[in-house]
Amino acid sequence: MTVTEAKPAKLVVEGLCKRYGATTALEPSSLSVAEGEFLTLLGPSGSGKTTLLQLICGLVEVSEGRVVIDGRDQSATPVHQRDIGLVFQHYALFPHLTVAENIAFPLKMRGRPGAEVAKRVSDALAMVHLGHLAGRFPRELSGGQQQRVALARCFVYQPSIILMDEPLGALDKKLREHMQIEIKRLHRESGSTIVYVTHDQEEALAMSDRICLMNHAKIEQLGTPREIYERPRTAFAADFIGISNIFRGRWDGNGSLETAHGRFALPNGAHCESRDAALVIRPENLRLGALDGNAVNGRVSEIVYAGSETRVIAALEDGSQLVLRLGPDDAVPAIDEAIVAGWPRDKAVLVA
Template sequence: MATGAGAGMAVREPNTGKLVIEGKLVIEGLGKRYGATTALEPSSLSVAEGEFLTLLGPSGSGKTTLLQLICGLVEASEGRVVIDGRDQSNMPVHQRDIGLVFQHYALFPHLTVAENIAFPLKMRGRPSAEIAGRVASTLDMVHLGHLAGRFPRELSGGQQQRVALARCFVYQPSIILMDEPLGALDKKLREHMQIEIKRLHRESGATIVYVTHDQEEALAMSDRICLMNHAKIEQLGTPREIYERPRTAFAADFIGISNIFRGSWDGNGALDTPHGRFALPRGAHCQSKDAALVIRPENLHLGERDGNAVSGRVSEIVYAGSETRVIAALGDGSPLVLRLGPDDPVPAIDQAIVAGWARDKAVLVA
């Protein structure tokens, strides 16, 4: 079972010795099959109260299936879902204390902003005075108090998304699930809404499970990332852990930009590759001889470092304000990416370069 920073505590039941993970949300051996097709391998993890966990991965990786299993939109083939210590695996969607936010806002066009936000409270039979108070405080939280009387058609995309978020936060569900909620927004508005959701999470203390395929979004917003691939959990950890210490070549390649050199580990301190023999980080170990060395572009420098160097020819230069990205072609045509700071000398197109890295700035992965 996966436990990481921010996860619940793993304990053993005193009578059976069974390992149990304690947390706000616990999934144990949860899996889904459609005939011979596996949509999700049996998976286990826990989410602590107040945590922001992102399910990240490419299309078909199992992240949306896992979200649907948690909320009950899809029936599990095996395993269980435990929320606040109660097994809710067989409960229908409407009986699970879960809030849902989707990419499409699904606002009621005939209701005002305030009426849209009040709707889930009315459906739960809350008193009018309580509804008015909660709607007012939630409108303040999403900075929409001045638009309470407007209809959805009179709002921008970002404002509509904030209404959808407020409608979910207002009734204070035990867990909030978000499925690509920013997918319909443009880049600038998307980045603004990322900050808004982080603020809402911090101020409300809500437990959030968030689905996205956008790696930058996951890095920016999450307490932890659950990286998924081929219908299973590839790696679970904080954004820093996954970015700086990926466990597999897939994790390194999917999160950010990486230079990956595949080769044969000598069982000691070097990796033999078609591009040369490279010194490994001190204490590096791998489960097999077939391994790969990962170097992030910001850890590559012009010139040899610690005996590690590769040669190439500059094929492209991309200026991005605070950094300049240099793309070079190695001898076999494969790309090499360097990030240079504003004070670093920038080579010319078609210039031959040598790039190196400090051995402890690389990561050995399977």
């Protein structure tokens, strides 16, 4: 049972829209976030993901639609009254306050008793593994430690929803991966509802219960990481999430797609809203040699060894590229070697 099936909706966005004069920053959009869910808003720059986040928390005024939290319309509620926690890319820690004082700040602003503040700060420090640094100032911490303080400061007052806008964008790759694990752990231990913004596809796949993929100021596809990766609904979704081999052509309305590289057999029951369609094959589903009558000819232009896999890049006759992922026991062709690659028909996806 998934999070969305097991729990009621915490946040509901109904036809939410934002316009700036003649410019539409977010087309009317609707989605529901379950209590305790980790939903990621993913997309390229200008796709509308940050605008959607800002509308949810009240940083910008709604043009149309509603923001419903715990069954109550909060569309016109000021930011400070929405019981929403915010974590941004820039940590915004108070430089003159210690780690413990930074974490205690939101509790003191809400007039919590001193004993409660001390207990919650202690618990938050333990949660982010920073108890030994409670007396230090932000300037004495690493980037990862500062980010953990920012997370603790948000989690400590137990907001109804936590919104994160690219919080790991300023960190290096190794530290980002470490903090991804930390945020997942904090989410699991706290049971918080999190809406997370990123343009990093790997980050979204690694962290999310569901992904809301956005493009051109609207929702392109909403689903679990596995659904979006394995069953993209559009060529954009296939191309943006992971690496894809995409063959565009004309669907015959039945079981094949005619392309510049030949006629390809489609999975049983494949259907598309348009006759102008595309076939998507992930690199790990390609094999050397024809399969199910599907085959393309190419010449190896590059080989990339990545430990657990070897990535083979081949140039096709029209100048486009084909990418295959071979396992450690697979034979690897040589540079400039002519190859034939195929795939099982049920491993491809027909998209608009």
